[in-house]
Amino acid sequence: xxxxxxxxxxxxxxxxxxRCEPIGIRRAxxxxxxxxxxxxTNPMDRVAIVRFLLALLYWCRGSSPADAxxxxxxxxxxxxxxxxxxxxxxxxxxxxxxxxxxxxHARRPRPVTDLLQxxxxxxxxWHFRHSTDGCDGLCPACCATGLLRLPLFSVxxxxxxxxxxxxxxxxxVLPVGVSxxxxxxxxxxxxxxxxxxxxxxPDVGPIPGQDVRLLTGLTLLSRRVMLHDPVANPGVCIxxxxxxxxxxxxxxxxxxxxxxxxxxxxxxxxxxxxxxxxASKAPDLRSARKFTMDRPWPDLLSRIAxxxxxxxxxxxxxxxxxxxxxxxxxNIDVWERTVALPSTVPVPGRGAPLxxxxxxxxxxxxxxxxxxxxxxxxxPNSRKHVEIPSALNAxxxxxxxxASARATDLLGGDESAWxxxxxxxxxxxxxxxxxxSPGFTTAAVERRRRIASAVxxxxxxxxxxxxxxxxxxxxx
Numbered sequence: 001x002x003x004x005x006x007x008x009x010x011x012x013x014x015x016x017x018x019r020c021e022p023i024g025i026r027r028a029x030x031x032x033x034x035x036x037x038x039x040x041t042n043p044m045d046r047v048a049i050v051r052f053l054l055a056l057l058y059w060c061r062g063s064s065p066a067d068a069x070x071x072x073x074x075x076x077x078x079x080x081x082x083x084x085x086x087x088x089x090x091x092x093x094x095x096x097x098x099x100x101x102x103x104x105h106a107r108r109p110r111p112v113t114d115l116l117q118x119x120x121x122x123x124x125x126w127h128f129r130h131s132t133d134g135c136d137g138l139c140p141a142c143c144a145t146g147l148l149r150l151p152l153f154s155v156x157x158x159x160x161x162x163x164x165x166x167x168x169x170x171x172x173v174l175p176v177g178v179s180x181x182x183x184x185x186x187x188x189x190x191x192x193x194x195x196x197x198x199x200x201x202p203d204v205g206p207i208p209g210q211d212v213r214l215l216t217g218l219t220l221l222s223r224r225v226m227l228h229d230p231v232a233n234p235g236v237c238i239x240x241x242x243x244x245x246x247x248x249x250x251x252x253x254x255x256x257x258x259x260x261x262x263x264x265x266x267x268x269x270x271x272x273x274x275x276x277x278x279a280s281k282a283p284d285l286r287s288a289r290k291f292t293m294d295r296p297w298p299d300l301l302s303r304i305a306x307x308x309x310x311x312x313x314x315x316x317x318x319x320x321x322x323x324x325x326x327x328x329x330x331n332i333d334v335w336e337r338t339v340a341l342p343s344t345v346p347v348p349g350r351g352a353p354l355x356x357x358x359x360x361x362x363x364x365x366x367x368x369x370x371x372x373x374x375x376x377x378x379x380p381n382s383r384k385h386v387e388i389p390s391a392l393n394a395x396x397x398x399x400x401x402x403a404s405a406r407a408t409d410l411l412g413g414d415e416s417a418w419x420x421x422x423x424x425x426x427x428x429x430x431x432x433x434x435x436x437s438p439g440f441t442t443a444a445v446e447r448r449r450r451i452a453s454a455v456x457x458x459x460x461x462x463x464x465x466x467x468x469x470x471x472x473x474x475x476x
Contacts, residue, residue, distance in 0.1 A: 001094050001095065001229065001230055001246065002092055002093075002094055002095035003092065003093040003094045003095075003140040003144075004024070004088070004091060004092060004093075005024065005025055005091040005092070005093055005100055005144055006024055006025045006026050006084060006085075006088055006091050007024045007026060008024050008140070008141075009021070009022035009023050009024055009141070010022055010024065010140065010141035010144050010145070011023055011024070011025070011028050011038065011049060012038070012039045012040060013028065013031075013035045013036075013037070013038055013039050013180070014035070014036045014037055014038075014039040015031070015034055015035055015036060016034055016035065016036045016178075016179060017034075020039050022141065025053075025056070025084065025091065026081070026084070028053060028180070029053070029056070029057075029076055029081055030075075030076070030078065031180075032074075032075070032076060032179065032180045032181035032184060033074030033075050033179050033180075033181040034074075034179070035179060035180040035181070036178070036179060036180070037176070037180060037183070038050060038180070040145070042118065042334065043320075043322045043334060043335075043336035044117075044149055044152070044153050044322065044324060044334055045145050045148070045149065046320065046322070046336075047152060047172050047174060047268075047320070047322050048145070048148040048149050048151075048152055048153075049145070049148060050174060050180075050183060050184070050187070051148075051152070051174075051218055051268070052148050052219075053180075053184060054184055054187050054188065054218075055197055055215055055218045055219055056081075056084070057076075057184055057188055058188070058191070058194055058214060058215060059083065059194070059197055059215060060080055060081050060082075060083045060084065061080050062194065063188065063189065063190045063191045063194065074179065074181050074182075075181070076181070087200070090199045090200055091199065093140050093143065093144055093227070094140065094227065094229065094230070099226070099227070100144070100147065100199055101147045101148075101150075101198050101199055101202055101219075101221060101225070102147075102202060102225050102226050102227060103202050103203065103224040103225065103226055103252075104226055105224070106224040106225060106226040106252035106253065106254050107252060107254065108252055108253055108254035109250060109251075109252060109253075110250065110251060110252070110253035111133040111134060111249065111250055111251075112137055112138050112143060112146075112227065112228075112248050112249060112250055112251045113131060113133070113136065113137075113138065113238060113239075114251070114253050115138065115142075115143060115146025115147065115149070115150075115225070115251075115253075116138070116142065116145075116146050116149075116239055117149075117153065117331040117334075118331075119131050119136075119238055119239065121133055129238070131238050134249055134250060135249070136238040136249075137230075137231065137235065137237070137238065137247030137248050137249040137250075138237055138238065138239045138247065138248055139237040139239065139240065139242045139245040139246075139247060139248075140230070140245075140246075140248065141240065141242070142237055142239035142240050143227055143248055143251075145239075146239075147221075147225060150164065150221050150222050150223050150225075151164050151165065151198075151218065151219055151220050151221060151222060152164060152166070152169065152172065153169045153324050154169075154222035154223060155168070155169065155326045155328070155329055155330075155331065156168075156328065156329055157328075157329030158329065160255050161223075161254075161255045161329070162222060162255050162256070162257060162258050162259060162260070163222065163259070163260060164220065164222035164259050164260075165206075165212070165217055165220045165222070165259045165260060165261050165264050165266075166260070166264070166266055166269060166279060167260040167279070168281055168326060169281070169282075169324040169326060170266070170269045170270075170279035170280060170281050171269070171270065171279075171280045171281060171282055171300060171321060171322070171323040172266075172268045172269060172321070172322045172323075173268055173269070173270055173300075173304065173319055173320070173321050174187065174268050174319065174320045174322075175187060175318075175319055175320075176317070176318050176319070176320045176338070177317055177318075178317060182317075187267070187268075189267065191214045193211070193213040193214065194213060194214050194215050195212075195213025195214055195215040195216035195217075196213075196215060196216060197215040197216075197218070197219045198219035198220060198221050199219070202221060202224075203256075204216055204220070205220065205259075206220075206261050206263065206264070209263075210263065211263045211264075211265075212261055212263050212264035212265075214267075217261075217264045217266065220259055221256055222255075222256055222259050223253060223254065223255065223256055224252070224253075224254050224255070224256050225251055225252065225253055226251060226252040227248050227251045228248060228249070228250045228251055228252075229248075230246035230247055230248050231246065231247055231248075231249055232246075234246055234247065235247050262276065262277075266279075270300055270303045270304060271303075272299075272303065280299060280300045280303065281323070282323030282324055282325040282326075282333075282335065283325060298355050298356070298358060298359035298362075299359070300321070301355045301404065301407060301410065302355035302356050302359075304319070305355060317340065317341055318338050318339060318340045318341055319338070319339045319341065320336065320338055321336065321337045321338070321339060322334070322335070322336045323335050323336075337404070337405075337407075339407040339408060340408045341408065354410070354418055354458065355410065357458065358403075358418065358421070358456055358458065361456035361457060361458070362396065362400065362456050365392055365425075365454055365455075365456070366388060366389050366392050368454045369388050369392065369432070369436070369451055369454050370385050370388055372447055372450045372451050372454065373385055373388065373436050373437065373447065373451070387436075388436065391432050391435065391436070392432070395425075395428040395432070398428070399424045399425050399428055402424045403421035403422075403424050406420065406421055415458070415459075418458035419458055419459070421456075421458070422455045422456045422457070422458050423455070425455040425456065426452065426455055429451060429452045429453070429454060429455060430452045432451065432452075433447075433448040433449075433451035433452040434448060436448075436451060437451060
């Protein structure tokens with residue numbers, strides 16, 4: 001059996017007229033102007049498939065700015081992709097000969113469901129979606145999608161499995177337009193050194209001591225995989241639910257070694273300016289000590305505001321932000337957020353100071369509330385009022401999630417938007433105030449009022465009332 005990724009329908013897309021259907025690579029590139037977006041149920045696949053199609057564009061056409069300008073009429077010239085036909089053997093998922101992003105020397109039998117993190121394997125029975133190793137399988141389309149995830153979302157684990165070139169999966173930020181065509185053009189930026197993609201040379205790796213080339217970094221496989229042949233009897237795919245489809249049950253699946261590389265600068269990752277450079281990552285929200293809102297949303301938003309790399313990219317109208325939360329070898333959660341860009345691109349750096357101020361004010365709420373609750377003759381003691389951090393940590397993810405949904409206005413540095421974001425705290429703070437300061441005495445009522453008003457104050461410093469300083473001896 002063969003499965004030609006160029007022609008077989010495996011990329012599910014949503015057309016701008018409302019149609020949703022699977023298509024092959026050729027049609028995805030030919031219909032890019034009529035396609036709204038990749039219609040994957042998991043946001044990891046939306047990122048992985050767009051990056052794959054972008055890599056094909058680089059591989060077939062290079063990174064000439066003139067070509068990007070010629071592609072602004074919502075269609076790519078058909079002759080741009082002659083290289084696909086010349087190398088069509090690279091895109092066979094099954095069959096004899098070379099296979100797409102696979103290694104015939106791989107030796108570690110595993111259930112094929114290892115390719116998709118959301119499907120439980122082994123003895124993990126207590127899930128909403130139950131599966132049995134060796135009995136439940138994936139259709140060829142889901143296997144192809146799983147192979148594309150490997151460079152972006154692989155995590156470390158046993159035995160000797162390593163993460164991908166970006167290390168622990170970072171938060172990915174992709175400019176997206178009103179069509180797949182606009183999305184690809186917005187991300188098609190000049191690069192001098194393109195390198196070799198994994199579908200041409202699956203065992204390709206960076207040259208030690210040198211910067212990683214673009215196609216090498218985009219497609220570098222963190223696992224050596226070899227799909228076994230499909231079973232004779234058709235069934236139901238545990239990944240997408242396709243019925244009456246030949247299924248692949250097992251594969252060879254082993255580590256490709258340590259791939260993390262400091263010489264790689266991913267075009268869709270937000271980095272800090274610190275040395276060594278660090279990427280924004282989605283944290284393990286099960287940790288109470290680090291449990292804050294859409295953490296690390298304030299850092300991520302401030303870094304996006306500081307750079308024009310994402311905000312001013314091409315014809316994009318929004319940013320697709322996808323984070324994959326992991327804890328060592330555990331796959332915990334995946335989330336996405338689409339941030340619409342302002343109609344006028346904000347000046348880079350304008351909103352960043354306000355985001356940092358917002359983060360500082362939010363982080364300081366615990367200390368502020370403790371000061372309000374502490375009795376006049378009570379000395380500061382870290383063992384008292386331990387319920388306050390827990391109470392605030394319980395509400396901040398919800399409140400900050402609502403505030404960050406206004407990112408379009410916040411990126412523009414609009415003061416009224418920040419004041420509205422701060423107001424999201426008030427209903428929750430009133431509830432906390434009644435809990436921390438019960439009773440109806442004058443002191444309790446006044447304390448509740450002060451606790452309820454403990455919200456991030458984003459008003460400009462100018463015009464705020466300042467308390468007069470007292471001189472020594474008590475004289476005013």
